[in-house]
Amino acid sequence: MTPEREAFSRANDARLKGSRSTTVNILLSASSISKSFGDIHALHNVSFDLHPGEVHALVGENGAGKSTLIRIMSGAEQPDAGTLTVAGRAVPRMTPALAHTLGIAAIYQQPSLFPHLSVAENLALTLEAGSVWRRVRWDVRRRRALALLEAAGAAIDPARLASTLSMPEQQMVEIAKAVGADAKIVIMDEPTASLMDEEVARLFSVIARLRAQGAGIVYISHRLEEVFAVSDRITVLRDGETVATRATASIDRSELIQTMVGRALTEVYPKRPVAPGDVALELRHLSNRALGIHDVSLSVRRGEVLGVAGLVGSGRTELAETLFGLVPSDGGEILLRGTPVRIDSPAQAIRLGLGYVPEDRRQHGVVLEMPIASNASLASLGAVSSRGLIDRAAERRSAEGHVQRLRIKTPSVTAEVGSLSGGNQQKVALARWLSTEPDVLILDEPTQGVDVGAKAEIHALIQELAERGLAIIMISSELPEVLGMSDRVAVMHAGTLSGVLSRAEATQDRILALALAPKPVARAFQARDRRP
Amino acid sequence: MAKSHRREASVASAIAALALVLAIAAPGYFSAENLSDVFLANLPVLLIAVGMTLVIVTGEIDISVGSTFAVCGVVAGILAKAGVPSVLACAAACLLGASAGSLNGALVAYVGIPSIVVTLAAMTAWRDGLRWATEGAWVQDLPRSFQWFGLTQAEFPFVAAVVAATLTAAFAWGLRHVAAGRAVYATGSNIDAARLAGLDTAAVKWLVFTILGALTGLAAVLNAVRFNQIPSNAGIGLEMKVIAAVVVGGASVAGGTGHVLGTVLGVVLLAAIGPALTFLGVSAYWERAIQGVIILVAIAADGLRHPVYRRVVGVVAGARA
Numbered sequence: 001m002t003p004e005r006e007a008f009s010r011a012n013d014a015r016l017k018g019s020r021s022t023t024v025n026i027l028l029s030a031s032s033i034s035k036s037f038g039d040i041h042a043l044h045n046v047s048f049d050l051h052p053g054e055v056h057a058l059v060g061e062n063g064a065g066k067s068t069l070i071r072i073m074s075g076a077e078q079p080d081a082g083t084l085t086v087a088g089r090a091v092p093r094m095t096p097a098l099a100h101t102l103g104i105a106a107i108y109q110q111p112s113l114f115p116h117l118s119v120a121e122n123l124a125l126t127l128e129a130g131s132v133w134r135r136v137r138w139d140v141r142r143r144r145a146l147a148l149l150e151a152a153g154a155a156i157d158p159a160r161l162a163s164t165l166s167m168p169e170q171q172m173v174e175i176a177k178a179v180g181a182d183a184k185i186v187i188m189d190e191p192t193a194s195l196m197d198e199e200v201a202r203l204f205s206v207i208a209r210l211r212a213q214g215a216g217i218v219y220i221s222h223r224l225e226e227v228f229a230v231s232d233r234i235t236v237l238r239d240g241e242t243v244a245t246r247a248t249a250s251i252d253r254s255e256l257i258q259t260m261v262g263r264a265l266t267e268v269y270p271k272r273p274v275a276p277g278d279v280a281l282e283l284r285h286l287s288n289r290a291l292g293i294h295d296v297s298l299s300v301r302r303g304e305v306l307g308v309a310g311l312v313g314s315g316r317t318e319l320a321e322t323l324f325g326l327v328p329s330d331g332g333e334i335l336l337r338g339t340p341v342r343i344d345s346p347a348q349a350i351r352l353g354l355g356y357v358p359e360d361r362r363q364h365g366v367v368l369e370m371p372i373a374s375n376a377s378l379a380s381l382g383a384v385s386s387r388g389l390i391d392r393a394a395e396r397r398s399a400e401g402h403v404q405r406l407r408i409k410t411p412s413v414t415a416e417v418g419s420l421s422g423g424n425q426q427k428v429a430l431a432r433w434l435s436t437e438p439d440v441l442i443l444d445e446p447t448q449g450v451d452v453g454a455k456a457e458i459h460a461l462i463q464e465l466a467e468r469g470l471a472i473i474m475i476s477s478e479l480p481e482v483l484g485m486s487d488r489v490a491v492m493h494a495g496t497l498s499g500v501l502s503r504a505e506a507t508q509d510r511i512l513a514l515a516l517a518p519k520p521v522a523r524a525f526q527a528r529d530r531r532p
Numbered sequence: 533m534a535k536s537h538r539r540e541a542s543v544a545s546a547i548a549a550l551a552l553v554l555a556i557a558a559p560g561y562f563s564a565e566n567l568s569d570v571f572l573a574n575l576p577v578l579l580i581a582v583g584m585t586l587v588i589v590t591g592e593i594d595i596s597v598g599s600t601f602a603v604c605g606v607v608a609g610i611l612a613k614a615g616v617p618s619v620l621a622c623a624a625a626c627l628l629g630a631s632a633g634s635l636n637g638a639l640v641a642y643v644g645i646p647s648i649v650v651t652l653a654a655m656t657a658w659r660d661g662l663r664w665a666t667e668g669a670w671v672q673d674l675p676r677s678f679q680w681f682g683l684t685q686a687e688f689p690f691v692a693a694v695v696a697a698t699l700t701a702a703f704a705w706g707l708r709h710v711a712a713g714r715a716v717y718a719t720g721s722n723i724d725a726a727r728l729a730g731l732d733t734a735a736v737k738w739l740v741f742t743i744l745g746a747l748t749g750l751a752a753v754l755n756a757v758r759f760n761q762i763p764s765n766a767g768i769g770l771e772m773k774v775i776a777a778v779v780v781g782g783a784s785v786a787g788g789t790g791h792v793l794g795t796v797l798g799v800v801l802l803a804a805i806g807p808a809l810t811f812l813g814v815s816a817y818w819e820r821a822i823q824g825v826i827i828l829v830a831i832a833a834d835g836l837r838h839p840v841y842r843r844v845v846g847v848v849a850g851a852r853a
Binding site for chain 2 (some may be wrong): 324345350351358364368370374377382392432
C-alpha cells in the first residue's frame with residue numbers, strides 16, 4: 001500500500017466515521033489478487049478498492065492486467081490467489097450470476113448484446129425477474145426499456161434489433177442495462193472507445209448521476225483526458241502489479257504517464273546498427289476505409305527494423321492486413337523498391353516479396369493439426385515440389401534446417417505443431433517466411449505469449465534477418481521490445497500515424513504520449529474530410 | 533497422425549471381427565460370386581466417398597450427390613439409346629456431374645453460402661427436375677453395347693475394379709504428395725492461416741466440389757451399365773451412406789483430417805454389414821439402424837478428441853483477454 005493510498009483510506013474512514021463497521025463502506029475490495037495463464041503472470045498481488053460515490057480509474061499499458069482484473073471482479077475469471085470482498089462480505093467464488101445479484105454490472109469494450117433480439121428483449125434478459133414460464137408483458141417491457149434508455153441518455157427505439165445498432169448505440173444499451181440493474185458497482189472498460197464527443201458528454205452525465213446515487217464506478221480508459229475529467233482516484237497497473245493508487249487531484253498527466261511506463265530497460269536486446277539500404281517499401285497516404293486506416297505515409301529500408309507502436313485498436317494490425325492484401329487498400333499508394341504495386345490478396349503479397357507473421361498464431365499463423373514440415377513449407381510449396389508433386393525428402397530437409405537454425409524444440413519435424421509450446425509454434429510461423437525469402441517481413445506481436453528464452457532467440461533472429469538485408473516491420477505492444485529492437489518507431493493512433501521517432505528520439509514516455517494523442521475522434525473526422 | 537491411424541486400426545479390426553463371424557456362421561458369404569456382387573453394389577459408394585473425403589476435409593459437405601447420381605445415370609442412358617457410344621456417354625455423365633459439382637462449389641466458395649444449404653437446394657432441384665423431365669419413367673431398351681460396357685458379365689467386375697483401384701490410389705497418393713492435396717488439408721484445418729500462406733482457398737473448395745461431381749457422374753454410369761433399365765429414382769439416401777463411410781473412416785466433419793484409406797475401410801465396413809445381416813438371418817430392416825449406430829459411435833469418438841483441443845484454445849483465449 002502506498003503512503004498516498006493509506007492517507008486516502010484514512011481520510012475516507014474518517015469521513016465515514018459513525019457507522020459501526022468501516023469495511024461496509026468499501027463497496028468492493030480485491031486484495032492480493034494473483035492470476036496466471038500458463039506461464040504468463042497476468043496479475044501478481046494486485047489490490048484495488050472502490051468506495052461508494054466514487055469513480056475509480058484503472059489505467060496501464062496494453063497487457064498491464066486491467067482486463068484480467070475486471071474479469072475477476074465480475075466473475076468471468078477465477079483468481080489463483082487473493083480475496084474479493086463485496087460490501088464487507090468475503091466472496092469466495094465469484095460467478096457472473098453472483099456478481100449480478102450483488103449489484104455488479106460490467107460494460108465491456110466489446111458490447112455483448114444478442115444480435116437477433118430487440119433492444120427491449122436484450123434489456124429484459126438481464127433485468128426481468130421471474131420464472132421462465134411467466135407471461136411476457138410486451139408493453140411493460142417496452143415502457144421499461146424506453147425509460148432505461150432515456151436514463152442512459154440514448155434515443156433508441158426499443159423494438160430495433162440489436163444487430164442493427166451502431167457500436168456507440170450498443171454501448172448505450174449496455175449502459176442502460178447497468179442503470180436498470182440498479183448496479184451499486186459499475187465497471188466500464190473503455191466505454192468511450194467508439195463514442196463521439198457528444199455521446200461521451202452524455203455518458204459522463206450518466207456517470208455523475210450514478211455517483212450521486214452512491215454507486216461506485218470502475219473506469220478503464222486509455223484516454224487520459226477522460227480519466228482526469230471523470231475520476232476521483234486513479235490506480236495504475238503495470239506488468240500485472242499495482243504500482244500506485246492516487247487521488248486524481250494529486251497527479252498530473254506527465255507524472256501519470258511516467259508511472260504507467262516507469263520501468264527500467266533491464267532486458268538486453270541483440271540490436272546492432274545495420275547500414276540501411278535502399279527503400280524497400282513505401283506507403284503514400286495509404287487508406288483502407290473498411291479497416292479504419294487512413295492517410296498512412298511511411299517507408300522502411302532494407303536492413304531496417306521499423307517498430308510500430310500504438311494502443312490496442314489503434315490500427316496496427318489493420319495496417320499489416322492492408323499491406324498483406326487481406327483487405328485491399330482503397331486509397332493511397334504502396335511502392336515496393338520504388339515501383340507502385342497493387343496488393344489484392346496474400347498470394348500476390350507473397351509473390352511481391354512480402355511475408356506476414358500474424359498476431360494470433362493459433363488462429364491465423366500455424367495449422368495446429370499439421371506437422372512442422374508441412375507448416376514450414378505451406379507458403380513455399382513451389383520450392384519443395386516439382387511439377388506440383390511435393391518432394392517430401394526435400395521438404396523434410398528444409399524443415400530440419402529450420403528446426404536446427406531456429407532451435408525449435410521438437411522430437412521430429414513430423415510432430416504436429418499443436419503439440420509444441422507457444423514459443424516453438426511462433427518459430428514455426430517464422431520458419432514459413434524464411435522459406436519464401438521475402439524482402440519485407442511484417443511481424444505482428446512476434447513475442448506475445450512466448451517464454452523468455454524463446455523471446456531472446458526470436459529477437460536474435462530478427463536482428464540476423466535485418467543484417468541479411470530484409471526490411472522488417474515489427475508491430476508490438478511491448479514498449480521495451482519496440483525500443484530495444486527498432487531503428488525507428490512509428491506510433492499509431494486512431495487508424496493513422498501520430499508520429500515517427502528515430503532510435504535516438506524514442507523513449508517510453510514519448511511513444512506513449514503519441515499513442516495517447518488527444519482528441520482522436522475529431523482528428524479522424526478531419527482526416528476523412530480532407531479526402532477528395 | 534497417430535490418432536487417425538488409431539481410427540483406421542479400429543475400423544479394420546471391426547471389419548476383421550465381422551469377417552470372422554461371417555466365416556463361421558455363413559461361409560457362403562465369401563464365395564467369389566457373392567463378393568463380386570457386394571463389390572459392384574458398393575462401387576458407386578466407394579467412388580463418391582473418395583470425392584466426399586476431399587470435400588469433408590476442406591470442412592464442407594455435399595448432400596446432393598444422390599440426386600446428381602440419378603440425373604447422370606439417366607442422361608447417360610438416354611445418350612446411349614440415342615446411339616452415342618458408351619464411352620462418350622460415360623464422359624458426358626462425368627462432365628455433367630462435374631458441372632453440377634462446380635456450380636455447388638462456386639456458390640460455396642465464391643458466393644459464401646453454407647455448403648449444407650447449397651447442396652440441400654441442389655439435391656431437391658435435381659431430384660424434382662428429373663422427376664418432372666422423365667415423369668417418373670425409367671430409361672429402358674438400352675442398347676447392347678451399353679450394358680456391361682459391351683464386355684461380358686464376367687469381365688466387367690475386373691475392369692471396374694481396376695478403374696476403382698486406380699482412382700482411389702491416385703487420390704490417396706495425390707492428397708499426400710501433390711501440392712494441391714496439401715492445400716486441401718490446410719484449407720480445412722485453418723482457412724485463415726491457409727489464406728495468409730498465400731493459398732487460394734476459394735479455388736480449393738471449388739475444385740473439390742467439382743471433383744466430387746465428376747466422380748459421382750462416373751459412379752452413376754458404372755452402376756447403370758449393370759442393369760437393362762435405369763431408374764429415375766436411383767441414389768435416394770446414397771448421400772447418407774457416402775457421408776457415413778467417410779466419417780466412419782476417420783474424417784472429421786469439422787474439416788482438416790481424413791484419409792482416402794480410412795474412407796475405403798469405412799466403405800468396406802458399411803458394405804459388409806448389410807449382406808452380413810442377411811446371411812445371419814437378421815431382418816434387412818435393421819441394416820439402416822445399425823448403420824446409424826455405427827455413425828453415432830464414430831462421431832462420438834470424434835467429439836471425444838475435441839474437448840481437449842477446446843480447453844487448450846480456451847486457456848489461450850483467456851490469456852489474451
